[in-house]
Amino acid sequence: MKRRSDRVLDGWLWFAALLALALFMAFFIMLGTESRASVLRFGWRFVVTSVWDPVHSVFGALPFLYGTAVTSLFALVFGGLVGVCTAVFLVYFVRGWFRSWLGGAIELLAAIPSVVYGLWGLFVLAPWLQHTLEPWLGRWLGFLPLFQGVPYGVGYLAAGLILSVMILPTVTALSRDVLLAVPRDIHEGALALGATTQEMITHVALPYARSGIISALMLGLGRAVGETIAVTMVIGNRPEISASLFAPGYTMASVIANEFTEATTHVYLSALYEVGLLLFLLTVAFYVVARLFIRGIAKTEGNV
Amino acid sequence: MQPRDMMQTVHPGHLRWRKWKNRLFAGVIFGLALLAVLPLLLILAYVVFRGAPGVSLRFFTSLPAPTGIPGGMANAIVGSIVMVLMATAMSAPVGVTIGLFLAETHHARWQNMVRFVCDVLSGTPTIVIGLLVYAMVVAPSGGFSGFSGSVALAILMLPTIARSSEQVFRLVPVTLREAGHALGGTRTQVWLRILLPTARAGVITGLLLAVSRALGETAPLMFTAFGNQFWSNNVTQPTAALPLQVFTYALSPYDDWHQSAWTGALTLVAIALIINLFARWVSRTRR
Amino acid sequence: MLSIEIKVEALHAWYGNDEVLHGIDLAIEPRSVTAIIGPSGCGKSTFIRCLNRLHETNPGARVAGHVWVGGEDVYRMDPIDVRRTIGMVFQRPNPFPTMSIFDNVALGLKFAGVKDRRRLRARVEESLAMAALWDEVKDRLHQPAMSLSGGQQQRLCIARALAVEPRVLLMDEPTSALDPISTMRIEELVQNLKQTYTIVIVTHNMQQAARIADQTAFFLDGHLIEVGPTSKVFTKPDDKRTEDYVSGRFG
Numbered sequence: 008m009k010r011r012s013d014r015v016l017d018g019w020l021w022f023a024a025l026l027a028l029a030l031f032m033a034f035f036i037m038l039g040t041e042s043r044a045s046v047l048r049f050g051w052r053f054v055v056t057s058v059w060d061p062v063h064s065v066f067g068a069l070p071f072l073y074g075t076a077v078t079s080l081f082a083l084v085f086g087g088l089v090g091v092c093t094a095v096f097l098v099y100f101v102r103g104w105f106r107s108w109l110g111g112a113i114e115l116l117a118a119i120p121s122v123v124y125g126l127w128g129l130f131v132l133a134p135w136l137q138h139t140l141e142p143w144l145g146r147w148l149g150f151l152p153l154f155q156g157v158p159y160g161v162g163y164l165a166a167g168l169i170l171s172v173m174i175l176p177t178v179t180a181l182s183r184d185v186l187l188a189v190p191r192d193i194h195e196g197a198l199a200l201g202a203t204t205q206e207m208i209t210h211v212a213l214p215y216a217r218s219g220i221i222s223a224l225m226l227g228l229g230r231a232v233g234e235t236i237a238v239t240m241v242i243g244n245r246p247e248i249s250a251s252l253f254a255p256g257y258t259m260a261s262v263i264a265n266e267f268t269e270a271t272t273h274v275y276l277s278a279l280y281e282v283g284l285l286l287f288l289l290t291v292a293f294y295v296v297a298r299l300f301i302r303g304i305a306k307t308e309g310n311v
Numbered sequence: 312m313q314p315r316d317m318m319q320t321v322h323p324g325h326l327r328w329r330k331w332k333n334r335l336f337a338g339v340i341f342g343l344a345l346l347a348v349l350p351l352l353l354i355l356a357y358v359v360f361r362g363a364p365g366v367s368l369r370f371f372t373s374l375p376a377p378t379g380i381p382g383g384m385a386n387a388i389v390g391s392i393v394m395v396l397m398a399t400a401m402s403a404p405v406g407v408t409i410g411l412f413l414a415e416t417h418h419a420r421w422q423n424m425v426r427f428v429c430d431v432l433s434g435t436p437t438i439v440i441g442l443l444v445y446a447m448v449v450a451p452s453g454g455f456s457g458f459s460g461s462v463a464l465a466i467l468m469l470p471t472i473a474r475s476s477e478q479v480f481r482l483v484p485v486t487l488r489e490a491g492h493a494l495g496g497t498r499t500q501v502w503l504r505i506l507l508p509t510a511r512a513g514v515i516t517g518l519l520l521a522v523s524r525a526l527g528e529t530a531p532l533m534f535t536a537f538g539n540q541f542w543s544n545n546v547t548q549p550t551a552a553l554p555l556q557v558f559t560y561a562l563s564p565y566d567d568w569h570q571s572a573w574t575g576a577l578t579l580v581a582i583a584l585i586i587n588l589f590a591r592w593v594s595r596t597r598r
Numbered sequence: 599m600l601s602i603e604i605k606v607e608a609l610h611a612w613y614g615n616d617e618v619l620h621g622i623d624l625a626i627e628p629r630s631v632t633a634i635i636g637p638s639g640c641g642k643s644t645f646i647r648c649l650n651r652l653h654e655t656n657p658g659a660r661v662a663g664h665v666w667v668g669g670e671d672v673y674r675m676d677p678i679d680v681r682r683t684i685g686m687v688f689q690r691p692n693p694f695p696t697m698s699i700f701d702n703v704a705l706g707l708k709f710a711g712v713k714d715r716r717r718l719r720a721r722v723e724e725s726l727a728m729a730a731l732w733d734e735v736k737d738r739l740h741q742p743a744m745s746l747s748g749g750q751q752q753r754l755c756i757a758r759a760l761a762v763e764p765r766v767l768l769m770d771e772p773t774s775a776l777d778p779i780s781t782m783r784i785e786e787l788v789q790n791l792k793q794t795y796t797i798v799i800v801t802h803n804m805q806q807a808a809r810i811a812d813q814t815a816f817f818l819d820g821h822l823i824e825v826g827p828t829s830k831v832f833t834k835p836d837d838k839r840t841e842d843y844v845s846g847r848f849g
Contacts, residue, residue, distance in 0.1 A: 012499040020416060023408035024425050027473070030466065031428040034439070037446045089343045096344035100337065102657055109348065111591075116351050118583045120527025122554045123576045126561045127354050130361075130569070172350040179347065192692040195652060196755070200706035200762060201682035203329055205336035210705060214696040226434065233436025235530035236558060260438045260530070267442070267534050283442040287435060294431050325711035326678070 034287055042281035044274050053281060059246045059262075061270070066278035068285070070246040074163065074256035075286075078238065079231035081167030081252075082174050086231075087224045089171065090178030095208060097179070098186040110183060117176035125240030128169045133160035133241055136168075141253050156251040161243040164252040169237050174227035181226065185219030186212060218300040225297035229290045235260040259286045355580070362577025365570045375540050375556065378565035384575055386542050387556040394457055394536060394552060395525050398464035403518055406469050410476025410514075411502065426474075433470035440466050441531040449535055457543060457550030460536025467531055468521040475517025479510045512593050519590035523583050529554040553579055602666075603628035603796045604649065604766060609663035611644050611653055618644050620820045621663070626813070631788060631797045633811035633828065635804060637843070641820040642800045643689075646768045649798065650684040651677045668765055682710065685759030686768040690775050691751035693743035693758070699726075700739040702754055706762040721761055728794075729757035730787050749780025756787065760795075767791065769799040773806065785810050804844060808832050816840045 045053065049066060056067030093113065097106050137160030148154040189212050197207040213220070243255020244265060259282050270276045369383050376382025409429065413422050440463050448459040483506055491501035507514075529552075532538070537549040538559060553575055560572035604626040611619040618641045626632050634642040647653040648661050651672060665672040672680050693702050703722045712718055722739075726732040731753040735746070743754060752772060759767060769788075773781040788797060788810050801807050807814050808828060815825040816835075824831060824840045835841045 010497045010499070013497055016499045016502070020408055020412045023405045024412045024421060026405060027409055027425050027428050027432075027469070030469070031432060033447065034435070034443055037443050038439070041442075041446050089347050092340050092343035093347040096340045100340060100344075109344070112351055113347055115584065115587065118523060118527075118587045119351075119354060120529070120554055120576075120579045120583060122527070122529045122557050122561075123354065123358060123580055126557065126572055126576050127357055129561060130573075131353070131357050175347055175350075190692075192688055192690060193694065195655070195686075196688065196692040196694065196758075197705075198652060198655060199650060199681055199686035199688075200709060200758065201678050202705075202709050203333035203678055205333040206329070206709055208336075210709075211694050211696075215694070217696070229434045233434070233439070235436060235438040236554075240558070240561060260436055263438050263442065264530060264533055267445075268537070280442060280446075283439045287439050290434050290436060291431050294434050298427075298430075326676075329709070329711075330676075330678070 038280055038284040038287060042277050042284050045277035045281040048274060049278075053278070054285070057246075057248055061266075061272070061275050064272060064274050066275070068259070068262075068278070068282055070248050071257050071259040071262050071282060072285075073248045074166075074242065074258040075232055075260070077163050077252075077256065078166040078170055078242070078258060079228055081163070082170035082231040083224060083228050085167065086171030086174045087178055087227060090175050090223075090227065091182050091220060093175070093179045094182035094186055095213075097183050099204065099208060099212075110180070113179050114176050116172065121173065121234060121237040122240075124169050124173060124237040128165055128237060128241040129161070132168060133165050136160050136165055140164075145253070152250040153252050156249070156253050158253050159243060159255055161241050162251075162253055162255045163242065163249075165241040165243075166238045166256070166258070167252070169241055170231040170234060173234055173237065174230050177230055178223050178227040181223035182216070182220050185216045185223065188219075189215050222297040222300040225293050225300065229293035229297070232293065233260060233286060233290050235264050239264045259283075358573065358577050358580050361570075361573035362575075365574030366577070370571070370574055374542065375551075375571075378563075378567055381567075382571070384551075384553060384556050384571065384578075386539065387551040387553045387575070388578070390457065390536070390539070390543065390551040391526055391553040393546070394461040394464060394532075394550060395522055397458070397461035397546070398468055398525055399518065399522060401461065402465040402468040402472055402521070406472025406521075407476045407514060409469075409473035410480055411506075413473065413477040414480035415502065415506070426477075429470040429473050432466070433474070436530070437467060437528055438530040438533070441534050444531070445534045452547075454547075455535060455537035455549040457536050457546035457548065460532045460550060460552065461546070463531035463535045464525040464528065467528060468525050471521040471524065472517055475520065476510070476514050479513030479517065480506060482513065483509050512596070516590045516594040519586050519593070523586040523590070526586075527554055527579055527583055529558050601628055602626070603630075603668060604798070605664075605666040606649075607664040607666075609645070609648055609665065610661070611641070611648055612658075612660040613644075613656070614658040618820050619648070622822045624815060624822060624825060626796060626798065628796050629792055629794070630812040631792050631799060631810055632813045632815060633807035634798065634800045634815050634817060635802070635807050635843070636817035636823075638802065640817040642817045643770050645817065646686075646770060646798055646800055649766070649768060650681050650686055652681070652686065682706075682762050683764055684766040684768060685762065685764035687752070687755050687759055687770065687772045689771045691748055691755050693746070693751050693754050695742070695744050697743055698740045699735050699743050699746070699754060702743045703757050703761050706758060710762055722757075725757040725761040726754075728760050728791065729753045730783065730790075731757055747780075749776050749783065752776060752780065752784060753787070756784075756791075760791075764795065766796045766798065769797065771800050771802060774802065781806075804832070804846075816843060818843070 045066065053066065053068055054072060055069060057069040058065050058067045097110055137158045141158030144154045193211060193215060194207055197211040238258050239261035242258060242261055244257055244261060245255040246257045263279050263283055267279050270279055369381060371383060372385050373383035374386055375384065409425060413426055444459050444463040448462055449455055487505055487509060488501055491505040532552050532555050536552055538555040539549045539551040543550045557572045557575040560568040602625050606622055606624040609619055609622040610617060622645060634645060636642050644653055649665055653659050654661055667683060700722055703725050704718050707718055707721055723732060726735060731750060734750060746754060773784050791797060811828045814828040814831040816823045816831060818839055824835055824837045831840060832844050835844065
C-alpha cells in the first residue's frame with residue numbers, strides 16, 4: 008500500500024528529474040533549430056572557411072575554432088603541467104595544515120569571478136606581456152613562428168595564460184584526489200626497491216593515477232573551451248588566424264559574447280547559434296572522454 | 312649464483328646522479344607549486360590596491376554616471392542580488408529534489424542519465440546557457456529582462472545544487488533512515504523529518520557555493536538581463552548586474568570608469584570570498 | 599656460523615607520541631631464517647619496517663637506536679642504499695598494476711642504472727627462477743602483472759625484491775593473503791632462498807614459524823620477550839608469556 012503523501016513526493020521527484028533531462032534536450036533542440044538556417048546555407052564550409060563577413064552574410068567560423076583550439080591547448084599544456092605538479096607537491100611534499108591551507112588557496116581561485124580575471128588580464132597581464140615578456144620571448148625564441156611579430160599584449164598568449172590560471176583549481180584538486188587514492192603499499196613497494204621519491208612518483212604513482220589525471224585534464228580543457236568573459240577581454244577580438252602567439256585572435260565563446268546582441272540579420276544570428284551549438288557539442292565530447300577515463304580507473308582498481 | 316656481483320659493476324656515480332635528479336625534481340615541483348599560488352596573490356593584491364581607492368558610500372548608493380561625474384553601482388548591486396535570489400528560489404527546490412532522486416531512489420538507469428546530464432550541464436559554457444535562455448525566454452517574451460537573467464542563473468546553479476545535495480544525502484547513515492522507518496514513518500516523513508534536517512548544513516553549503524558562482528557570472532546575463540544604467544524596479548525590464556557593469560566599464564575608454572570597474576571587481580571578490588569562507592565554516596561546524 | 603649479519607641495539611620506534619617499540623636488541627646470523635611472532639599490534643611489523651627504514655616514511659613516525667647490516671650502520675647510510683641492500687615483501691601482494699611481469703622485476707634494476715637489455719633480461723629470468731615463477735610466466739613476460747593469481751603475484755614480488763641482489767630479505771606476513779597451496783610454495787621457496795640470503799619473516803602463524811625458521815623471536819607490546827632457536831622457543835621457552843602464546847593460551 009502506498010501512502011498518498013509518498014505518491015505526491017514521488018511525482019515531485021520524477022518531475023525534477025525529468026526537468027533536468029528536458030533541459031539537456033532543450034540545448035540540442037533549441038540550438039539545433041536556431042542554427043538550422045546557417046547549417047543549411049553554409050554546410051561544411053562553416054567550419055573550414057575563415058571569412059566572417061556580416062555585411063555580405065558570409066560566415067566561416069574557422070578563426071574562432073582556431074582561437075579556441077590554440078588558447079585552450081595552451082592552457083591544457085601550461086595550466087595542466089602546473090596543476091599536476093602542484094597536486095604532486097600537495098600529496099608528496101607537504102602534510103597537515105599546510106597541505107589543506109595551500110589546497111584551499113588554490114581552490115579559492117575557482118571562486119574568483121571570470122570578469123575579475125578579465126579585468127586583471129586586461130590591465131595588468133597584457134601590458135606586462137606587451138612590454139616585458141613578449142619582447143623577451145621574441146628576442147630569444149624569435150626563430151619560432153610562435154614568437155614572431157609585434158607584441159600586442161592582448162592576444163592568444165594573454166588568453167592562454169589567463170585560461171591556464173582558471174583551469175588550475177580544477178586540474179589540481181582532481182589530480183590531488185586521484186594521487187591521494189594511490190594505495191600506500193604501491194608506494195612502499197617502490198621505496199622498498201630503493202627508489203628515490205622522484206622515481207616512486209614518476210615510475211609508479213603517476214602511471215597508476217594516469218587515467219584519473221587525464222580525466223582531470225579533460226575537465227580542465229572543457230572549462231577552458233567554454234570560458235567566455237575573461238577571454239573576450241584579453242584576446243583582442245580579431246577574426247584572423249595567426250601563427251604567432253602574440254597576435255590578437257578570437258574564440259568561439261567570445262564571438263558569441265561580442266556579436267550576438269548586434270546581430271541584425273536572421274542568418275547572422277543563426278551563424279552565432281551554430282557556433283554555440285559547436286561549443287556545446289565540444290564540451291559534451293570532452294566530458295564523455297573524461298568519463299571514459301574515469302571508468303578506466305574503476306577497471307584498474309577492480310583488478311587489484 | 313653469486314649475489315651482489317652485478318651491482319658493483321654499476322657506475323658508482325649513478326646513485327649521486329639519481330639523488331641529484333631527485334633534488335632537481337623536488338625543486339621543479341616546488342617552483343611550479345609556487346607559480347600556482349602566485350596568480351591568486353597577484354590578482355587579490357591588484358584588486359585590493361586598485362579597487363580600494365574607489366570604495367565610498369556613493370559607490371554603493373548611487374547610479375552609474377557619465378564619465379567625469381562621480382557615480383556608483385547601486386543599481387547593479389541590487390540587480391545582482393534580486394536576480395540571484397530569484398534564481399535560487401527557482402533552482403534550489405528543483406536541485407535539492409534532483410539530489411534526493413539521485414541519492415534516495417532506486418532507478419539506476421534513470422539516475423545514471425540524470426547524473427550524466429547534471430555533470431554535462433555543470434560544464435556547459437555559460438554563454439551557451441545565455442543563448443538557450445535567449446531563444447526560450449527573451450525572444451518569445453519580446454525583450455531583455457531581469458526575469459530571463461534569473462532563469463539563466465537558475466540553469467547555471469541547478470547541476471551544482473543537485474550533485475552537491477546528492478553527495479550530502481549519501482553521507483547520512485542508513486541506520487538513521489532505518490530508525491525512522493522502524494518508528495512507522497512514511498517515506499515522505501522520513502525524508503522530510505530525518506534526512507533533510509540531518510543533511511541541512513551540507514545542502515546549505517552547496518547552495519552557497521552555487522549562489523557565489525551565480526553572483527560572479529557575466530556571460531549568461533549578456534543577452535538576458537542585458538544590463539541597465541538606471542534603476543529597474545520591474546523584472547520584465549532589462550536589469551543591471553554587478554559583473555556586467557564591471558565588464559562594460561572595463562572595456563570603456565575612460566579612466567574613471569576603469570576605477571569603478573576595479574572597485575566593482577573588489578566588491579565581487581569580497582562577496583565571493585566571504586560566501587566561500589562562510590560555506591566552508593558551515594560545513595565544518597556541522598561535521 | 600658465528601658471524602652476525604644483522605645487529606639491532608636499543609631500537610625504539612614511535613607513531614606520533616605512541617611508543618610502539620621499547621628498546622629491541624637482536625642479532626641475526628647470515629643465511630638463516632628468523633621468524634618474528636607475537637599477537638597483532640605487538641610491533642612485529644614495525645620492527646622489520648625499521649630495518650629497511652620504511653617506518654620513518656609514515657607521517658609522524660620516528661626511530662631511535664642502531665641497526666647494523668653487514669657491519670654498516672643502517673641509520674647512517676642513505677635510505678635508498680639501505681633499501682637496495684635489504685629487500686622487502688609485503689603482506690598483500692603489491693605488484694605495480696600498470697606494469698608487465700617483466701617490468702615489475704626489472705624496475706629495481708632500472709633504478710640501479712642497469713640499461714643493457716641483455717643483462718636486464720638475464721637478471722629478470724634469474725630472479726623469476728629463484729622465486730620459482732619462471733616456468734609459469736616465461737611465455738607471457740609482457741602481460742600485465744595483475745593477470746597473475748594471488749600466489750603468483752606474491753612470488754613476483756619476491757622476484758622483484760631479489761632482482762636487485764639484496765643481502766637481506768624482509769617478509770611481512772607474506773602468506774597471510776594466500777591460499778594453503780600458495781603458502782606452501784612460498785615456504786619451500788624461503789627454505790631455498792636462505793642458502794643465499796638472510797631472511798627475516800613476520801608471521802602470525804606459529805606453525806609456519808616452526809616449519810621454516812632457524813631462530814624465532816617473540817614480541818609482546820613492543821618488547822622482545824624471548825629469542826632463541828625455534829625448537830627451544832616452541833618446546834622449552836624461558837618466559838611464561840612465550841609459553842602461553844605458543845601453546846595458544848592467548849593471542
